[in-house]
Each structure stands twice: as C-alpha cells, then as structure tokens.
Amino acid sequence: MKKIAFIGAGSMAEAIISGLVTQQVIDSENIFVTNKSNDERFDYLKKHYGVTATRSLQQLLQDANLVVLAVKPKDILETMQSIKEYIHEEMLFISVVAGVHTTSLEGIADKQVSIVRAMPNTSAAVGRSATALAANSHTDEVQLQTAITLFETVGSVSIVEETQLDAVTGLSGSGPAYIYYLVEALEKSAESIGLDSETAKQLILQTLIGAAEMLQKSPKTPAVLRKEVTSPGGTTEAGLKALQAHQVQEAFIACVEEATEQSKRMGNQISKELAKYVVPQ
Numbered sequence: 001m002k003k004i005a006f007i008g009a010g011s012m013a014e015a016i017i018s019g020l021v022t023q024q025v026i027d028s029e030n031i032f033v034t035n036k037s038n039d040e041r042f043d044y045l046k047k048h049y050g051v052t053a054t055r056s057l058q059q060l061l062q063d064a065n066l067v068v069l070a071v072k073p074k075d076i077l078e079t080m081q082s083i084k085e086y087i088h089e090e091m092l093f094i095s096v097v098a099g100v101h102t103t104s105l106e107g108i109a110d111k112q113v114s115i116v117r118a119m120p121n122t123s124a125a126v127g128r129s130a131t132a133l134a135a136n137s138h139t140d141e142v143q144l145q146t147a148i149t150l151f152e153t154v155g156s157v158s159i160v161e162e163t164q165l166d167a168v169t170g171l172s173g174s175g176p177a178y179i180y181y182l183v184e185a186l187e188k189s190a191e192s193i194g195l196d197s198e199t200a201k202q203l204i205l206q207t208l209i210g211a212a213e214m215l216q217k218s219p220k221t222p223a224v225l226r227k228e229v230t231s232p233g234g235t236t237e238a239g240l241k242a243l244q245a246h247q248v249q250e251a252f253i254a255c256v257e258e259a260t261e262q263s264k265r266m267g268n269q270i271s272k273e274l275a276k277y278v279v280p281q
C-alpha cells in the first residue's frame with residue numbers, strides 16, 4: 001500500500017483509517033481522503049489521524065494504487081462519474097457501498113478494474129468488525145491480500161462469493177443492530193424487575209461479553225452452552241419457555257431473512273438505476 005485514497009469521509013471510512021493508522025499499516029501522510037462538503041470533518045480527520053484531506057481529485061487520485069469507495073449507495077453514480085478520468089487498470093478499488101455490484105462499478109468505470117466488495121459492520125470502529133469480502137474476476141491474489149490486510153486492521157475477514165453478500169449483509173452487516181435491540185429489551189426488563197439502570201447496564205454488558213468469549217473459546221456448541229446454564233425446573237428453563245412461547249428464535253430467523261431480502265431488493269434496484277449509465281461494449 002503506497003497511497004490510499006478514501007472517497008467518502010463518514011463513519012465507515014473513519015473506522016478503516018483508524019485501523020490503518022493504529023496498526024501502522026501505512027504512514028498516515030499516504031492516506032488521502034475526500035468528502036462532499038464538510039470542512040469540519042476534514043479538520044477532525046487531519047487532527048486525529050494525520051491524513052491529507054483534499055477536494056482536489058487530482059491530488060487525491062494521482063499515484064493512488066488503492067481507492068476505497070465509502071459513500072452512500074445514492075451517491076455512488078455521481079462519485080464514479082466524477083473520478084472516471086482518473087481511473088486506470090492498475091488501481092484496486094475496495095467498495096463498502098451496500099448493494100452496489102462490482103459489474104455496475106466496472107460498467108460505469110468502462111475499464112477492466114479490480115474491485116473487492118466488502119461488507120463490514122459498525123464494530124469496525126472498535127476493531128471488531130466481521131467483514132466479508134468478494135473480489136471480481138480482474139482482482140489478482142496480491143490485490144485480494146491487500147484488501148484482507150486492510151480489513152484485518154478493523155476485525156476478522158471472511159472471503160465469500162459476491163452472490164453471498166446479501167446474506168452477509170442480513171446477518172453480520174446489520175447484525176450489531178439486532179444485538180443492540182436485544183440489549184434494549186434486557187434494559188427494559190431490568191427496569192420492570194426493579195434493578196437500577198447503572199447496575200443493570202453493567203450486568204448486561206458483562207453477561208454479553210462473557211457469553212461471546214465462551215462462544216469464541218469453548219469447543220461446545222451454543223446449544224450445549226445454553227443447556228449448561230439450564231437447570232431442570234430452574235429459572236433459565238422458565239425464562240426460555242417464555243421465549244419459546246413468544247417464538248423468539250423464529251422471529252430472529254425472520255429478521256435475518258427479511259434483511260437479506262431487503263439487501264437483494266436494494267441491490268437489484270440500484271443495479272437497474274446504474275445500468276442506464278453503463279457504457280455499452
């Protein structure tokens with residue numbers, strides 16, 4: 001990684017920049033970043049990470065062998081069109097833009113560019129993202145390894161087929177929100193059973209961290225770990241019966257399936273939109 005150009009300077013870009021700088025994968029002076037119009041954001045990123053923030057596309061992209069696309073899906077067309085003249089076939093593009101297919105990006109670029117699509121999650125901000133990557137056919141082993149190195153600075157990396165990225169989005173891309181939703185429910189329950197919020201917060205957090213570490217370190221399955229907590233006729237059994245009566249497992253399965261379907265719908269819609277701008281061969 002000689003020079004990295006980030007297009008988009010929001011939370012996802014910051015999480016990756018933070019990982020790269022903290023783990024000294026690249027000197028911060030070789031990280032260039034741009035955004036649409038927020039100057040305060042530029043000042044913040046310069047001050048915190050020592051990166052170069054610029055709105056000159058020439059300065060951003062000249063000699064950059066790695067370009068990270070980190071804009072919202074609605075802004076990807078404008079972004080690709082604005083940088084088109086700077087794109088060359090030696091560049092590696094890494095896109096975290098949800099739902100945008102590599103073929104769409106390639107079509108708009110009108111070049112055989114190497115593109116790795118990534119689906120990280122917001123835990124990248126604390127170095128704990130579960131990221132899945134899919135590379136297009138122009139990406140070589142060295143480029144894929146570069147993308148792996150980049151995302152390993154913010155967590156774990158799995159390689160998948162691009163067609164699986166909708167499922168990844170439904171499971172781990174959106175996943176942190178499901179866990180936060182569960183924690184919200186536990187906080188509400190703590191209130192109703194008479195625990196003060198500070199004590200409850202501490203108990204819930206440690207329970208979550210402890211269970212996650214057990215899942216990571218123990219060879220036992222989640223079902224076996226659950227059974228070990230559940231004494232016959234005891235409290236856990238009573239609690240789990242209430243969850244079953246409310247079909248909570250089924251609800252989580254429906255949640256992940258619906259999120260996956262929404263990812264497919266959004267991807268198809270944006271592909272259709274972008275297809276209008278793909279240069280015919």
Ligand SMILES: NC(=O)C1=CN([C@@H]2O[C@H](COP(=O)(O)OP(=O)(O)OC[C@H]3O[C@@H](n4cnc5c(N)ncnc54)[C@H](O)[C@@H]3O)[C@@H](O)[C@H]2O)C=CC1
Nearest residue numbers: 008009010011012035036070071072073075096097098120
């Ligand atoms: N939030 C999440 O959980 C996840 C988000 N993503 C994807 O990451 C991408 C970025 O998300 P966030 O960082 O949350 O967004 P954000 O809204 O915080 O940042 C977007 C950035 O793009 C910039 N931008 C927009 N148009 C531009 C243009 N034409 N040229 C240059 N910069 C431009 C904006 O100024 C802003 O800095 C999105 O596509 C999202 O789908 C991927 C995985 C998980």
Ligand SMILES: O=C(O)[C@@H]1CCC=N1
Nearest residue numbers: 098121169173174175
């Ligand atoms: O909700 C969304 O659409 C994005 C994609 C994954 C997480 N957030």
